[in-house]
Amino acid sequence: MKIYPHLWFASEAEEAMEFYTSIFRGSKVLERVDLPDPELSVVRFELPGMPVAAFNAHSRVPYNEAFSFLVETGDQEETDYYWNALTAGGGKEQPCGWLTDKFGVYWQVTPTILLRMIADPDRQKAARALQAMYKMKKIVIADLERAFAGDARLSA
Numbered sequence: 127m128k129i130y131p132h133l134w135f136a137s138e139a140e141e142a143m144e145f146y147t148s149i150f151r152g153s154k155v156l157e158r159v160d161l162p163d164p165e166l167s168v169v170r171f172e173l174p175g176m177p178v179a180a181f182n183a184h185s186r187v188p189y190n191e192a193f194s195f196l197v198e199t200g201d202q203e204e205t206d207y208y209w210n211a212l213t214a215g216g217g218k219e220q221p222c223g224w225l226t227d228k229f230g231v232y233w234q235v236t237p238t239i240l241l242r243m244i245a246d247p248d249r250q251k252a253a254r255a256l257q258a259m260y261k262m263k264k265i266v267i268a269d270l271e272r273a274f275a276g277d278a279r280l281s282a
Contacts, residue, residue, distance in 0.1 A: 130170070130179040131195075133231060134187045139180035142229050143171045149211045150174055191224065194232035201237070202267045209235045209264045219263040237267050243274050251276075 135142060140158065147153035152174040159168045165184040170177060173195075197212075199205040212235065213219060216228035223236050243255035251274050258273035259265065 128177065130177045131193075133178065133180040135180060135182055135229065136184060136186045137182050138229055139167065139169050139182045142231070143169045143178075143180055145215075145227070145229075146173060146178075147171055149208070189226070189230045189232055191232050194224065194234050196234045196236060198241070199235060199237045205235055205237050205265055205267065208233075221263060222259055223262065223265040225263075235265065237265055237270075239267055240265055240270055243270060246274075 133139070133142065143155060147155060150173050154172050156170040156172055156177065159170075161167055165182070167182045169180045171180070172178065197208050199208060209225065212227045212233050213225050214228070218226045220226065220232075223240070224232060224234050226232055240255065240259060244252050244259075246252040246255075254273040254276065255270050258270050262269065
């Protein structure tokens with residue numbers, strides 16, 4: 127048995143696959159399947175270690191925040207890279223490290239340090255980090271660190 131995240135597109139499945147596999151190192155195209163109905167097709171690809179299926183259905187079903195991909199990043203450079211790559215070409219920034227890409231798929235670009243901060247046993251520090259995150263779109267690690275330490279100054 128295999129379980130895949132499955133994305134539904136009107137006609138952009140192959141374009142989305144090419145976009146995603148170009149962003150994430152270690153990704154690969156697994157297969158393209160044309161179905162008997164010429165308006166339908168399926169592509170399968172792998173983002174680092176995660177198989178994904180995408181379907182061209184010739185109709186649009188909108189995505190929402192109830193399903194998203196979480197990209198856990200190690201530092202600000204990596205956070206910036208994925209944020210900029212995924213919003214390129216018409217993506218939209220959302221609050222708290224969320225974004226939608228040009229296809230409307232939801233992503234969370236989240237530095238590992240944020241996850242550690244908000245789980246910190248010192249609930250006041252954790253709350254300050256969380257409050258700082260609420261004010262951000264793209265996560266800025268230096269601002270999180272300042273808030274966590276009790277310094278209220280945020281970068282411009």
